[in-house]
Amino acid sequence: MRVPVDWLGEYVELPQDVTGEQIAAALVSVGLEEEGLHTSGVGGPLVVGRVLEKHPEPQKNGRTINWCQVDVADANGTGEPQGIVCGAHNFEVGDLVAVILPGGVLPTLQGPMTISARKTYGHVSAGMICSVRELGIGDDHEGIIVLPRLLGHEQVEQLGLTPGDDLVGVLGLDREVVEVNVTPDRGYCFSIRGIAREYSHATGAAYRDPADLPVDPATGDGYAVELRDEHRPHGEVPGCDRYVARVVRGLDLTRQTPEWMARRLTEAGMRPIGLAVDVTNYVMLALGQPLHAFDLATLDSPIVVRRARAGERLRTLDDVDRELDPEDLLITCGPDGERILALAGVMGGEDGEVTPGTTTDVLIESAHFDPRTVARTSRRHRLSSEAAKRFERGVDPAVAAAAAQLAVDLLVEHGGGTADPAITDRDERPTTGMAPIRMEVDLPTRYVGVDYPAARVVELLEAIGCDVRAEGEGMLTVVPPTWRPDLTDAPTLVEEVARIDGYDKIPSVVPRATGGRGLTHAQRSRRAVAAALAGSGLQEVLTYPFVGESRFEELALPADDPRRAALRLANPLSDEAPLMRTELLQTLPESLRRNVSRGSRDVALFEIDTVTLPDHAAKAPVPGVGARPDEETLATIRAAVPAQPWHVALMAAGQADRAGWWGSGRHVDVTDVAAWAHAVADTLGVPVRRRPADRAPFHPGRCVELTLADGTTVGWAGELHPKVVQRLGLPDRTAAAELDLEVLLRASDHRTQARPLSTHPTAASDVALVVPLSTRYGDVEESLRAGAGDLLEAIELFDVYVGDQVGPDQQSLAFRMHFRAPDRTLTTEEVNTARDAAVARATQDHGAAQR
Amino acid sequence: MSGPNTSYDPVEVAALAPEAVDQAVADALAAIEAADSLDALKAARLAHAGERSPLALANREIGALPPSAKAEAGKRVGQARGRVNAALTARQAELEAERDERILVEEAMDLTAVPARRPLGRRHVLTVTAERMADAMVGMGWEIAEGPGVEAEWFNFDALNFDKDHPARQMQDTFFVDPADAGLVLRTHTSPVQARSLLERGVPLYVAVPGKTFRTDELDATHTPVFHQLEGLAVDEGLTMAHLKGTLDRLAEAMFGPGIVSRLRPAYFPFTEPSAEMDFRCFVCRGEDTGCRTCGGTGWIEWGGCGMVNHNVLRACGVDPERYQASPSGWAWSGPRCSATASPTCGS
Known part of the structure; x- marks a missing residue:
């Protein structure tokens, strides 16, 4: 809401020399956030000048400039005429013009420009004769301002303008507009009336209600209006509970909107269009009541307010032909309401429209519509308007008659018409007051933590227009003012007490929480995994979760891969990416590629986040506000939310060990990512097994699946398939891994376990086993581990040999086994027995022969 | 040299002959003298003073001598070994001195450049910030709750008193799940976790909720479709807005320092x-610089919204506001809003 300061000053007393900044600060203190402060940007000296001499001088570039002597009296400090070069020609010697002198400031697109005397066209031009565009008060750039033409001879005379007089005030260039953000509960602040009232609350300044004007009483013979809302889709609330209709006849709507009104509309952000529309907009801005003006001659009596019928259409003033919904509330006319004039409270149609030059008699509608009905129609037709914005936030139903009166008065004054004495006011509100609210007088104190004495509570509530009655027993009955439909229960009144008294008075007290249990196991585990990976040289990233089907192609997912069954957004930001990722590896490549393309050659990234797995297409009921749904509904809601497990993914390219002055480097390879994937499981203390896997997007021969001991999949690590690398534009041999953290978390122990440390030495024993080339290292290792028994502490594969010394299609695997007992030093015999048992098991499982 | 003593003569053992012992000593001293490095000396020590050196082997023979010969042979071999050991010790000292003098100098490396062999990775600034805030809340006795990003519309709006027709619901620029009547959205704030926590944990309740949130804003300098919030909800007897302010003050201090x-x-x-x-x-100018670029000269930085929990939220979560009317029932806050960046090289 843009608030011209001088308009505000008409409704509330402003201190002399108050600045827009001070007004904005006062409004902030009562909850109206400052959005901006608008000024003309013009700084004086800007004065009246009289052209004494004008010498046209043709220039080489074909232009003719005027070398002028302008009388600005003492404004230049000397009293001598001012020499100014002027390119315009629309003035004569003797004209009064607007002169900005050196030191003055003009707004330009490039920012403020300070005027100085400068040499141009062979003269020193000491200032400028200004056009309306240069001053930012109009678009005309054809010529400079000749004051009597701009202001009218009468006004120039009335003001007694003579050379040297200051023009900043006369031209309204000292005006400021404060822009504030109005929260959705304060519809009444979409009016100067409401803002002025809030300013009064903030500062205590005297407030004058602009709706407090002499209103002609309704008569029985006004224009016929029928409120026929039979089927009321929103409970018992009628779509329209008040409709004031006023008629003004004999208008000349071709007359100019008065300059002051046009300027206020412009300053408030609305474009002046024509007298009738300008007056309705002006009243809406002043009082917050949207109005509509109809051409009386085109109407068939009566006006009927009704819901739309199936199949009806309306072309609204934005030139869109709309199919209407039976919930849409309409303004129609004719005995059966057959002619549709407007979508009530949202926008008018072509029928009944006021046309300047043709229309002479106007019917002014000032009505009160159900916020929900207007909100739904506005949303349904994606049609937002100044009127809808106000109605859906709540308009003061009591102001309708005054608003109509103000519009009639303005039309009569500026359009030359006469007000019809017959006045319609269909007021079908069940009660003219608001529902009373009961509140314990100490509730504000208990809510806010500030000691508000009872008298102070009453005073504050009365200040905002409430009718407050004490009921004894510390109870108040409070009737809110009609412009505050947002005041519906005791807490809303508490906010008013705290707000008007000042939020800055609320003290700071740290509560004693009941005592928590710290982070959960899952939270601690995610942090530990992130720390482990970052400690291993990987960078944490966060990527957007949106992907498109093309990504599944790039990743070579088979047509029936369940990972393609992704959740789809109804309104994605981009049609290219309407899906929610089902794996982190679907969005991680972007990050890797961007980093590489921007010059980072060695990039290792990881991300820890959720993926979305829509395994069913259940719909979630939306049972509405203010009541706990029953257990069954709640369960259905919860069940409809898709599974969103936490994953960790990593992706790396470039060198794992960098080359440099210290020596050579080493390219990252699949063993690095497999080791990092293992590190994740190790961090959580979960033993995992490995088995070869062929799974997109990995290299079929360089991928390992990690599983729990029971075979449950934890995830995969591998080199990306060369085709995937190519399609995604990644560096060669990019490797990646993705693990399901939920699986690891379920398998991990939330307790911290300590095992006793053996103080006895380990005994190492090496074995070299010859097995077929097709035998997996991990399988041999598992056999050795199983055969060795409890004394085996660790085992590692330290060498693999393929060649002449073993047969073709054979390989020799050299394992080192570490044995240790917790309570004694092992004897050579014990070690040998355990080692032999291990080898026997490997022989049995894989036909392994000891070398 | 070694090996089984086949021609055993208990009196005349060749290895114990004075000439043999002298020769062994002479060989040893020559080898020690010739050793030009600590490694070479180690080899010489093994060869001439080790377990299988001539002198060690000769020493073994002593035990087989008749008692009359033992003393002399023992003395001879003992003196010989003493000379060798003395020479070893002396040479060791010489070579060590030389190493200290020369080798360590020759081996010197310039380590003044960064050996960026395996640079450490980094956590993302947003997750680290979220963790710091969570730690501050845990320090006040709160717990950290979480909820889904794809959320039921009811939890995201209705449970929080966003009526279907309320303008506030329209202002949220919501991502809806297809089909549009699925009743699912990408959560527009972390607040649905308030409702979930109330339903699942009951009261009294002190939970903070960090998390990703979504709005249909195109990515530009000041907008992002995915951003982060931290939310707090306290429901307990006797809580007031003063407690809310106290908690926020404590959090601000934990994040930015005293004052x-x-x-x-x-x-x-x-x-x-x-x-x-x-x-x-403002943690940069502390309200003392009207030209401050961090806060725009206002001295304050916006962090989000807060207040006492609306009765309709309590009702939706099965908490009877009338029972809690006597003691105000709780408050909540949410913010700050931070944007995520997709690249680790441009963390904002």
Whole structure:
């Protein structure tokens, strides 16, 4: 809401020399956030000048400039005429013009420009004769301002303008507009009336209600209006509970909107269009009541307010032909309401429209519509308007008659018409007051933590227009003012007490929480995994979760891969990416590629986040506000939310060990990512097994699946398939891994376990086993581990040999086994027995022969 | 040299002959003298003073001598070994001195450049910030709750008193799940976790909720479709807005240091009543620089909204507001809003 300061000053007393900044600060203190402060940007000296001499001088570039002597009296400090070069020609010697002198400031697109005397066209031009565009008060750039033409001879005379007089005030260039953000509960602040009232609350300044004007009483013979809302889709609330209709006849709507009104509309952000529309907009801005003006001659009596019928259409003033919904509330006319004039409270149609030059008699509608009905129609037709914005936030139903009166008065004054004495006011509100609210007088104190004495509570509530009655027993009955439909229960009144008294008075007290249990196991585990990976040289990233089907192609997912069954957004930001990722590896490549393309050659990234797995297409009921749904509904809601497990993914390219002055480097390879994937499981203390896997997007021969001991999949690590690398534009041999953290978390122990440390030495024993080339290292290792028994502490594969010394299609695997007992030093015999048992098991499982 | 003594003569053992012993000593001293490095000396020590050196082997023979010969042979071999050991010790000292003098100098490396062999990775600034805030809340006795990003519309709006027709619901720029009547959205704030926590944990309740949130804003310098929030909800007997302010002050101090306090301004949110916008004192200028670029010269930085939990939220979560009417029932806050960046090289 843009608030011209001088308009505000008409409704509330402003201190002399108050600045827009001070007004904005006062409004902030009562909850109206400052959005901006608008000024003309013009700084004086800007004065009246009289052209004494004008010498046209043709220039080489074909232009003719005027070398002028302008009388600005003492404004230049000397009293001598001012020499100014002027390119315009629309003035004569003797004209009064607007002169900005050196030191003055003009707004330009490039920012403020300070005027100085400068040499141009062979003269020193000491200032400028200004056009309306240069001053930012109009678009005309054809010529400079000749004051009597701009202001009218009468006004120039009335003001007694003579050379040297200051023009900043006369031209309204000292005006400021404060822009504030109005929260959705304060519809009444979409009016100067409401803002002025809030300013009064903030500062205590005297407030004058602009709706407090002499209103002609309704008569029985006004224009016929029928409120026929039979089927009321929103409970018992009628779509329209008040409709004031006023008629003004004999208008000349071709007359100019008065300059002051046009300027206020412009300053408030609305474009002046024509007298009738300008007056309705002006009243809406002043009082917050949207109005509509109809051409009386085109109407068939009566006006009927009704819901739309199936199949009806309306072309609204934005030139869109709309199919209407039976919930849409309409303004129609004719005995059966057959002619549709407007979508009530949202926008008018072509029928009944006021046309300047043709229309002479106007019917002014000032009505009160159900916020929900207007909100739904506005949303349904994606049609937002100044009127809808106000109605859906709540308009003061009591102001309708005054608003109509103000519009009639303005039309009569500026359009030359006469007000019809017959006045319609269909007021079908069940009660003219608001529902009373009961509140314990100490509730504000208990809510806010500030000691508000009872008298102070009453005073504050009365200040905002409430009718407050004490009921004894510390109870108040409070009737809110009609412009505050947002005041519906005791807490809303508490906010008013705290707000008007000042939020800055609320003290700071740290509560004693009941005592928590710290982070959960899952939270601690995610942090530990992130720390482990970052400690291993990987960078944490966060990527957007949106992907498109093309990504599944790039990743070579088979047509029936369940990972393609992704959740789809109804309104994605981009049609290219309407899906929610089902794996982190679907969005991680972007990050890797961007980093590489921007010059980072060695990039290792990881991300820890959720993926979305829509395994069913259940719909979630939306049972509405203010009541706990029953257990069954709640369960259905919860069940409809898709599974969103936490994953960790990593992706790396470039060198794992960098080359440099210290020596050579080493390219990252699949063993690095497999080791990092293992590190994740190790961090959580979960033993995992490995088995070869062929799974997109990995290299079929360089991928390992990690599983729990029971075979449950934890995830995969591998080199990306060369085709995937190519399609995604990644560096060669990019490797990646993705693990399901939920699986690891379920398998991990939330307790911290300590095992006793053996103080006895380990005994190492090496074995070299010859097995077929097709035998997996991990399988041999598992056999050795199983055969060795409890004394085996660790085992590692330290060498693999393929060649002449073993047969073709054979390989020799050299394992080192570490044995240790917790309570004694092992004897050579014990070690040998355990080692032999291990080898026997490997022989049995894989036909392994000891070398 | 070694090996089984086949021609055993208990009196005349060749290895114990004075010439043989002298020769062994002479060989040893020559080898020690010739050793030009600590490694070479180690080899010489093994060869001439080790377990299988001539002198060691000769020493073994002594035990087989008749008692009359033992003393002399023992003395001879003992003196010989003493000379060798003395020479070893002396040479060791010489070579060590030389190493200290020369080798360590020759082996010197310039380590003044960064050996960026395996640079450490980094956590993302947003997750680290979220963790710091969570730690501050845990320090106050709160717990950290979480909820899904793809959320039921009811939890995201209705449970929080966003009526279907309320303008606030339209202002949220929501991502809807297809089909549009699925009743699912990408959560527009972390607040649905308030409702989930109330339903699942009951009262009294002190939970903070960090998490990703979504709005249909195109990515530009000041907008992002995915951003982060931290939310707090306390429901207990006797809580007031003063406690809310106290908690925010403590959080601000934990994040930015002493002297950084909060300020409340009246505002509107459907899920709180009374509601407030919360600002924190600018941690750069502390309100002392009208030209400050961090806060725009206002001295305050906006952090989000807060207030006392709306009765309709309590009702939706099965908490009877009338019972809690006697003691105000709780308050909540959310913010700050931070943007995520997809690249680790441009963390904002």
